[in-house]
Structure formats: structure tokens, C-alpha cells
Amino acid sequence: MKIYQIDCSARKKGSASRELAKKLLEKIKKSEDEVIYRDLDDEMLFVAGLTESGMSIPENERTDQHKKMFELSDKLVKELKESDIIIISTPIYNFGPPATLKAWSDLAARVKSTFKYSQEGKQIGLLESKKVYLVITSGGTRVGSKDDYLTPWLKHVLNFFGIKNIQTISADQMSIDYEGSIKKAEEEINKII
Numbered sequence: 255m256k257i258y259q260i261d262c263s264a265r266k267k268g269s270a271s272r273e274l275a276k277k278l279l280e281k282i283k284k285s286e287d288e289v290i291y292r293d294l295d296d297e298m299l300f301v302a303g304l305t306e307s308g309m310s311i312p313e314n315e316r317t318d319q320h321k322k323m324f325e326l327s328d329k330l331v332k333e334l335k336e337s338d339i340i341i342i343s344t345p346i347y348n349f350g351p352p353a354t355l356k357a358w359s360d361l362a363a364r365v366k367s368t369f370k371y372s373q374e375g376k377q378i379g380l381l382e383s384k385k386v387y388l389v390i391t392s393g394g395t396r397v398g399s400k401d402d403y404l405t406p407w408l409k410h411v412l413n414f415f416g417i418k419n420i421q422t423i424s425a426d427q428m429s430i431d432y433e434g435s436i437k438k439a440e441e442e443i444n445k446i447i
Contacts, residue, residue, distance in 0.1 A: 255287045258337035262294045262344035262355045263391075270425055270436060271391040275343030278387055278423065278443050282339065290333050294354035299323050301360045309364060327361040334362055334381060334415070342408070343389040346426075350403040359411045368415045379416020386412055388422045389439070397424035421446075 259279055263269040283289065303319055304311065309327065311320055334340070344355055362368055369379050388408060395401050409420055425439035 255284070255338045256290060256336055257283060257287055257339045257341065258290045258292070258333055259341045260292050260294060260343070260358070262342070262352045262358075264295055264352060264354075265345075266295070269345075270428060271343040271345050271389055274391070274423065274425060274436070274439050274443065275341050275389045277440065278341055278389060278446070281443050281446055282387075290337060292330075292333065294352070294358055297326065298354040298357045299326050299361070300353075300357045309361075323361070327364060330358060330362045331364050331367045334368060334384075337384065340384055340386045340417075341389065342386065344391075344404065344408070346390065346392040346395045346397070346402060346404045349395055349401050351407060355408070359408075363411075363414070377414060379414055382416040382418070384417045384419065386417055386420045388420060390422060390424045390426070391428060391435075391439075392424075392426045393429040394427055397422065397426040 257279065259275060261269075261272050261275060263271050266272075279289065299322060301309070301323065303317065309324070311324075316324065342355075344352060347353075365371070366380075368381055369377055372378055388405070390397050390405060392402075397405055405422065412418075412420055423439050423442045425435040428435045
């Protein structure tokens with residue numbers, strides 16, 4: 255099995271989402287599993303300067319920035335396609351996703367690679383056989399509440415890619431009860447078989 259671990263927190267040290275994702279990985283990883291790791295805070299580009307829709311620019315018209323963008327996009331798509339299990343750890347920033355996670359989703363959404371269109375124009379996801387664990391943390395926002403714009407958006411993006419098998423592990427409202435929130439998330443991880 256290939257496990258694709260994606261960390262999104264801008265905080266390297268002391269990040270609850272990163273620590274919980276590490277505990278989850280230790281829980282589910284078998285000795286023969288391969289782990290592909292990506293820290294979105296280290297290398298992320300934003301979709302910019304497009305001349306065509308759907309990230310389709312003829313190669314002879316690509317600028318150096320386009321070339322970098324497509325090179326990273328190709329890597330992200332390959333990592334997604336080759337993985338069996340995906341762990342995405344992310345904090346909620348101001349009710350929504352970190353900018354790097356949004357950028358990742360923009361670069362990973364590629365026609366004929368992660369999704370396609372039917373004859374009727376319906377979008378069809380191409381990554382159906384994946385299992386995803388979302389590790390979501392927040393200071394004040396309750397995961398799943400009306401103020402949580404990250405979780406439904408991220409699930410929608412994954413569904414768009416064809417991924418339906420999604421499990422959420424959350425340590426929310428940590429500014430209210432840090433220890434209790436972390437303990438609840440660790441209990442959720444320990445229940446995973």
C-alpha cells in the first residue's frame with residue numbers, strides 16, 4: 255500500500271494537526287507500506303497567468319512560471335493517483351482552508367487525470383478507490399458547524415475527484431479545551447482498525 259501524507263499547517267513546530275497526523279500514520283502504517291510525504295508549506299504554487307481554462311496551455315506558449323506550475327501539478331496528480339490511503343492534516347484558518355491547501359486542490363484538479371467530463375458535461379471523478387483520513391484542528395471553530403467552511407469544501411473537492419471513503423478526525427475548539435480536544439482526536443485514532 256502507498257500512503258500519501260499531506261501536511262498543511264503553516265506552523266512547523268507545535269502544530270497539533272501535524273502531530274495528530276503523525277500518530278494516525280503510526281497507527282495505520284504496516285511495515286511493508288510506502289509513505290509519500292508532502293508538506294504544502296514547503297513547496298506550493300498558486301494558479302496564475304492562465305491563458306486557457308482547465309490548466310490546458312499549449313507547451314510552446316508556456317512561460318517559465320507556467321512550466322513550474324505544470325511540473326508541480328504533474329507531481330501532485332501522480333502522488334494522488336499512485337496512493338491507496340491519503341492523510342490530509344489541516345488547521346482551519348479563519349473558518350476555511352489554508353491558502354496552500356486551496357492551491358493544492360487547484361493544481362490537483364486536472365481534466366482526464368483526476369476527473370473528466372461525460373458526453374452530457376457531467377463531472378466524473380477518476381480516483382474512486384482511495385481511502386482518505388482528514389485530520390482537522392481549530393482554535394475556536396467547531397468542525398461540522400455552520401462556521402466550518404473547510405470540511406464541507408474539502409469533502410466536496412475529494413468527491414469531485416471521485417473519493418467518497420472519507421473519515422474525519424478532529425481536534426476542534428482547542429482554545430477552549432486544548433487537552434480535551436487532543437484527547438478526543440487521539441481516541442478517534444486509537445479506534446481505527
